Amino acid sequence: MEPRESILNISKAMNAAVIGQQDVVERMLVALLANGHVLMEGLPGTAKTRSVKTLSHLVDSEFSRIQFTPDLLPSDVTGSEIYREQSATFDFQQGPIFGNLILADEINRAPAKVQAALLEAMEERQVTVSGQTHKLPELFLVLATQNPIEQEGTYPLPEAQMDRFLLYVRVDYPAGENEAEILRLVRGEKSGESSAPPTKIDQQVVFAARQQVNAxxxxxxxxxxxxxxxxxxxxxxxxxxxxxxxxxxxxxxxxxxxxxxxxxxxxxxxxxxxxxxxxxxxxxxxxxxxxxxxxxxxxxxxxxxxxxxxxxxxxxxxx
Missing domain, CATH: 1.10.8.80 (Magnesium chelatase subunit I, C-Terminal domain)
Incomplete structure (x- = not known):
């Protein structure tokens, strides 16, 4: 199967699972093909997290979710050095940032020091801890969600970090004609009536597609x-x-x-x-x-x- 056909199958499956958000699905696939990160902003309940999870189910990848909260520490994102008493050495324990598809959920609920922990990872695809540099996987995509800044308990993202997102996607409420379809979809999922998910595509298909995009x-x-x-x-x-x-x-x-x-x-x-x-x-x-x-x-x-x-x-x- 050609890479484009595989990506179009992903698009079809995502639109079937995330109803009424065709523009959001398209933007996410554009970011995947362009090897860039996505910031999705919208009110709660507009399928931001569902969109990211659906994509992770369709690509053979390691999915990591980071729930951003005001008490989150940078080491909770990047990982930290762990002291091994038996060998009297420090070993690096990887944090959730070392996945392939990273859901940074409600990213604007964490303060600036945690946001700063993402800067190096998003731009240079590496993490430096205690003077040691650790490379991130070749397939590395941050898909961040945030509620509007005016919502209580949120922090404006630093401009340096905003600039590192390839795309900004505003997620609005679905159209009225889609609401009943969403209701039936979720009801079917709860009763176990949903169809079997399509086969995941290999990461090499994504890399092949990126080469064609570059051409x-x-x-x-x-x-x-x-x-x-x-x-x-x-x-x-x-x-x-x-x-x-x-x-x-x-x-x-x-x-x-x-x-x-x-x-x-x-x-x-x-x-x-x-x-x-x-x-x-x-x-x-x-x-x-x-x-x-x-x-x-x-x-x-x-x-x-x-x-x-x-x-x-x-x-x-x-x-």
């Missing part, structure tokens, strides 16, 4: 469009409309890299061998929304980051 062609015009979008967030005063009064600080170079990688994956999923402007526009909100900082005026007016990216796409057009 997707990005023409010079598409590259220019990607760069123009990012540069517009840094110099919004060059454009008319609301951008100058909404954007305080633009996206970093990671935004450019994220747009390129995500657009390639989006095109590959669609069966294309090249990246089109439509692919770039499709992934731009997820790649840039969390990298754009709003002005006080925009925040006071209740403007969302997603609305800013919509305005950006209206003003910056491909050549």
């Amino acid at each position: 997707v062609h990005v023409a010079e015009a598409a590259e220019k469009y990607i760069v123009d979008l990012v540069l517009a967030t840094r110099a919004p005063e060059k454009y008319e409309g609301n951008l100058p009064k909404w954007i305080r600080l633009g996206a970093s170079p990671r935004g450019t890299l994220a747009l390129d990688a995500a657009a390639r994956a989006h095109a590959w999923l669609a069966g294309q061998y090249f990246v089109s402007p439509d692919n770039i526009r499709a992934v731009a909100p997820a790649c840039l929304a969390h990298r754009v900082h709003l002005t006080y005026e925009a925040e006071a007016a209740g403007v969302t980051r997603s609305e800013v990216i919509e305005e950006l796409l209206k003003n910056v057009v491909p050549v």
Whole structure:
């Protein structure tokens, strides 16, 4: 079976298990193919955790769940040195970060010192403890969930960590027509009527798919469009409309890299061998929304980051 066919089967199985969240499923698969991390934000009960668990059941991988709480310690994430009295030595005991698919559940309920423990792992795919560096698995994906910042008992994520997420996905309530279908699905699961899950795909299939994604062609015009979008967030005063009064600080170079990688994956999923402007526009909100900082005026007016990216796409057009 071709890698793309296997990934499309995963997509079909996820959409059957997570009803009414097709955009969320697509973004998660784009991140898997682009070898990047995902931050999912939404109110409780919108299937954020279910989405991650479903993906872990479909890929032959080691799944780790970290429940973030205010009393969590960095060593609870990365692991720590354990003293062995018999040999009078210290041995490193791996923490849950050493899995393949990591569910960082309610990541914004832990303070900054715990968030800092993730920075090296997410960027460099390694963990340093007591001066020793430990490599993480080749398949390593952090899928974090968070409740909106205004909810009680949450901490805003550090900007350095936000920038390390390839994609930001806003998870909304499902449409009304999906609600009854969700009810029947969960009722069937509780009564044991759910169908047998499909066969898990091997990690090598994911790696083969990533090689094909990397081979997707990005023409010079598409590259220019990607760069123009990012540069517009840094110099919004060059454009008319609301951008100058909404954007305080633009996206970093990671935004450019994220747009390129995500657009390639989006095109590959669609069966294309090249990246089109439509692919770039499709992934731009997820790649840039969390990298754009709003002005006080925009925040006071209740403007969302997603609305800013919509305005950006209206003003910056491909050549």
